[in-house]
Ligand SMILES: [Zn+2]
């Protein structure tokens with residue numbers, strides 16, 4: 001059996017899935033101040049009366065790291081940055097202890113200025129005096145050549161406990177984002193480690209000793225030991241849980257728009273032919289722009305409990321939430337009240353809801369029923385407009401080849417998947433505005449926890465080969481080999497897949513069922529003085545995000561002997 | 564957090580799958596390291612800098628500017644439609660006010676493409692700046708435009724297209740034509756009889772350094788711009804003046820280019836040449852983007868930058884000063900330049916031989932313009948290549964009735980027995996016709 005548990009801002013959802021499908025699902029309130037207790041009480045309720053020995057996998061998605069970043073509760077850590085010529089790295093300052101050191105590399109990883117050992121030793125002594133637990137080390141172009149980060153880390157090792165290096169975060173280029181990402185890894189690390197160690201040992205006491213897995217914002221998971229190297233990759237995993245929960249119901253030949261309609265917000269995403277669309281850049285959270293890969297999601301402030309107002313004679317919904325709906329004793333009218341008045345929901349005090357809407361309807365000069373209809377219509381319209389903007393954003397992504405420019409197909413959603421609390425009530429109205437089929441995701445109340453439980457273990461690898469310098473490197477994987485001058489794109493692809501396989505296995509994937517794909521590849525003839533001196537080859541490969549092997553979406557059953 | 568002082572748009576289209584030929588300077592690899600540098604510096608993440616996806620230009624956009632022989636498809640590729648489209652995208656975003664200024668970092672380039680196009684010359688097929696400008700004039704009613712061409716090679720194609728247009732100021736700063744392709748761009752090339760003075764050439768001696776280039780900008784380009792008062796300033800931002808460029812002989816650095824950009828304050832920059840793909844382009848492009856956005860570029864420099872080797876001798880400085888003096892004298896006396904005996908209603912012809920080095924085509928051209936005090940004058944271009952003979956009639960967008968009448972008459976009376984193609988570019992009605 002598999003446990004999937006998703007800690008959300010308001011609720012924590014958990015499911016237990018066995019060979020026969022859903023065994024149990026529960027929902028408890030989240031206490032943001034006491035996440036550990038929230039998780040343990042949810043697990044207790046989920047497992048009450050169950051044979052825990054049958055639990056073979058536990059996947060968690062938590063708001064632990066997200067909350068630390070959003071609430072600005074990151075502990076002090078040191079950042080050591082070497083930039084060389086270019087934008088002044090002072091602009092990328094993060095945290096309370098930011099140090100700039102000598103050393104520079106160029107765009108191909110060639111050294112322009114060496115690291116000064118003396119300088120780093122002196123810095124190490126200072127860090128030791130400051131008593132900082134963790135340090136992030138980042139140099140510009142370290143994904144082309146990690147030598148400087150490694151040299152700095154090797155010296156600092158004897159002064160500090162834990163070091164995070166930029167080149168291990170991602171193979172992508174962006175010095176500022178590498179700094180922010182490395183910083184978040186270092187800063188999240190202590191709390192992350194304590195939390196999951198505690199959850200793990202509590203589970204072990206209950207008899208579940210399998211390593212915990214943690215969901216990432218790209219819709220895949222990693223095991224706990226990998227998460228200690230990349231703790232920031234647990235940030236903002238919530239939206240991906242819902243998307244992965246919907247994915248089983250997304251037809252393989254359709255462009256699906258996923259709408260997760262909650263109390264305060266609606267989260268949206270696109271599933272293209274069965275695979276979720278990945279965001280072009282890493283996640284942005286608070287003031288941090290990162291290299292942390294994520295599914296492309298968009299959140300807008302419209303949900304069942306959004307405040308409804310009239311502004312300049314027009315309905316305005318959200319983005320704020322004033323509390324519960326008036327039908328449930330809340331302070332301000334909401335879309336939920338509109339549903340209540342229209343008899344679309346059983347629960348709630350219809351009179352209170354009507355009284356709330358009376359103010360709105362008077363301002364609009366409409367009957368209460370008409371106002372209620374208009375509120376739902378406007379909410380749906382706003383949601384669909386935001387979805388159109390997201391689709392436009394995908395379609396206007398820049399491309400860099402003539403082929404992509406001319407062959408590039410524009411996506412247009414032709415299938416709508418709705419989940420979340422008011423999914424049932426909204427679906428009908430959305431169908432009137434949407435060209436295509438509309439489906440409510442079964443188990444929509446806990447689809448996010450199901451997504452957690454069933455997500456694959458994923459990873460991504462970037463490989464860079466230069467046959468003139470006769471090297472192939474994958475800095476993120478600490479891979480560095482000599483190659484011959486005749487090394488080809490095909491060879492580079494093989495290396496990339498081999499590295500993805502290795503990394504995925506280390507993260508806990510079952511190697512037999514790996515679904516790997518190339519994300520991007522290119523090769524350039526390098527011409528110097530009118531003759532070819534070599535090839536510049538680049539390959540980015542990944543485990544395709546999706547559901548684990550053996551899960552049958554039709555029947556909801558799980559056919560995996562090992563789980 | 565970094566904020567751009569000017570909202571700056573960037574179209575980046577490196578055409579990673581397009582080359583003139585595998586080892587040609589204009590090949591797939593050209594902007595690879597520029598991409599690496601721009602991405603690693605995080606320039607596209609800076610608040611106020613946006614990346615825009617290029618549009619494609621239409622056949623109509625191309626024919627508004629060019630007589631393509633036999634047609635636009637035969638003399639260009641998709642890649643040209645995209646690079647011109649990238650310039651157009653930036654132009655539209657500036658006019659719409661979504662950005663303050665923008666840079667089309669695109670390839671292939673276009674400033675050697677003339678009004679008549681039989682093929683590629685100087686790596687250029689269609690003139691991407693002219694296509695953008697004429698689109699903006701049509702769509703947004705822009706009138707006065709200045710183009711400052713800072714490519715190391717004389718922008719002879721752009722000069723040809725605007726030779727007779729008094730509303731377009733074309734200034735080219737380049738390595739002296741006696742020492743470099745295309746061998747033109749001398750001070751005495753100052754525009755046709757109806758547009759005398761609005762073509763300005765500033766040839767600089769080989770080995771000119773940052774100081775010399777910036778002197779010319781401050782003492783010739785800026786004063787002329789001040790007087791001309793353009794509504795839009797376009798910079799044809801070639802980067803082959805760089806000290807490491809393999810096909811030229813100048814000594815300009817990335818700092819020099821950034822300062823130049825800051826001084827020009829162009830609304831729109833469009834990449835032209837520049838073939839030091841590892842040692843110059845990554846830094847020069849980063850410098851141009853930072854300068855356009857109003858960011859501090861003072862710590863940007865090339866890995867091998869040694870300012871002490873990039874100082875020009877005093878004799879060279881004096882020669883540049885003399886050139887600028889001459890240019891300014893010509894500019895002040897531009898109304899006299901039209902010359903005696905050139906009366907409205909008469910005709911002026913120029914006969915030229917044009918070599919298409921990239922495609923190995925010879926063209927012989929006779930261009931006739933109606934001399935006019937009221938407009939740029941209609942043109943009749945009789946062009947013979949070793950393949951075809953065509954007649955192109957151009958009626959300018961603000962043609963006076965007499966010139967328009969003359970243009971239509973040239974088109975009507977031409978005989979298809981003499982020409983394989985007879986084209987009419989009537990900018991008054993924005994139509995392009997071919998006589999069948
Ligand atoms: Zn050039």
Ligand SMILES: [Zn+2]
Nearest residue numbers: 935938963966
């Ligand atoms: Zn006229």
